[in-house]
Amino acid sequence: MISKRGAMGEGVFMIYRLLLVSVIAFAIFGISSIFYAYEIEVRDSEAVILTRQVSECLAPEGVFNLDLISEDSRKSILSYCGLSNERFYVGVEVLNEAGDVIAEFSQGDSGSGWVRKLTQGAGQYDPGYRIFEYPVLIGQGISEIEGKIKMEVIVSHEF
Amino acid sequence: MGSLLKMEKKVQFQRNLLYLSHLRIRKKGEVLNQVLVHIVLVGLIFAIFVFATAGRINGRDVKQQVLEKELALLIDSAEGGMEFGIQKAMINGKINNVEIKEGRVYVTVEGLAATKGYPYFSKYSVSVREEGNKFVVSVR
Incomplete structure (x- = not known):
């Protein structure tokens, strides 16, 4: 049987224990809240919008006139469309009906694609990456052929 | 016994x-x-x-981030000639200021001034003006 004095001692001990646990909990959450950063990911949406903007720029009304784009513009396709941004990589392949590449355009940090391939298969969610294929009429000279555009878009992180 | x-x-x-x-x-x-x-x-x-x-x-910095990114996405997807208004008093808090500077959107929420902003990539010219109880962003 516990005496009255013993029971009081246990109560006091319990208060100390509660205080100690509360102090530890506050310390842990306080320190972790300093380093906690809430980052909202919008790169997927940006990749979708960028794909649409580049598509509308290259093939308005679904007709892609290759003659309009000079050789110099082929390596700066974002600038050609007035969309220059350091965070983006856009690679465009123009394919004919047989699936052969007849023209290539790109701009941006292609290294981000290489990094993405390295981390691929690690089971990680891959935001800001999008591959988009759609049929177009390709105009070259006076002829028009059916083909398609294959576009790869990578949006890097905003630091 | x-x-x-x-x-x-x-x-x-x-x-x-x-x-x-x-x-x-x-x-x-x-x-x-x-x-x-x-x-x-x-x-x-x-x-x-x-x-x-x-x-x-629910911190001010998170609300600010949400607003800046939403606004940047709206600008990115807008066509030339579009305008959209942002109410000063909204669910994400009271907006004190909206600024467009060097390709970035800056929003001041409940007195918390924006430091980083968020970049947009629209090819159009973007401007913002204050109109009564809202800020109006124009994409031209």
Whole structure:
């Protein structure tokens, strides 16, 4: 049987224990809240919008006139469309009906694609990456052929 | 004499039995108390965690980030000639200022001035003006 004095001692001990646990909990959450950063990911949406903007720029009304784009513009396709941004990589392949590449355009940090391939298969969610294929009429000279555009878009992180 | 001794031993045994049962009840009560204290402690820690997380998520910096990114996405997807208004008093707090500078959107929420902003990539010219109780962003 516990005496009255013993029971009081246990109560006091319990208060100390509660205080100690509360102090530890506050310390842990306080320190972790300093380093906690809430980052909202919008790169997927940006990749979708960028794909649409580049598509509308290259093939308005679904007709892609290759003659309009000079050789110099082929390596700066974002600038050609007035969309220059350091965070983006856009690679465009123009394919004919047989699936052969007849023209290539790109701009941006292609290294981000290489990094993405390295981390691929690690089971990680891959935001800001999008591959988009759609049929177009390709105009070259006076002829028009059916083909398609294959576009790869990578949006890097905003630091 | 023998039967008296036997009787006394029996009474003693019953007293011991009664004392032991009291002790067992007391111990059960103590265990229950300890479990209750532990539940309260776990609940306390959980509540602190929930409040800390909620505090961070509803913080002004998060609201600012949401607004800046939403605005940048709206500008990115807008066609030339479009305009959209942002109410000063909204669910994400009171907006004090909206600024477009060097390809970035800056939003001041509840007195928290924007430091980083968020970049947009629209090919159009973007401007912002204050109009009554809202800010109007024009894409031309």
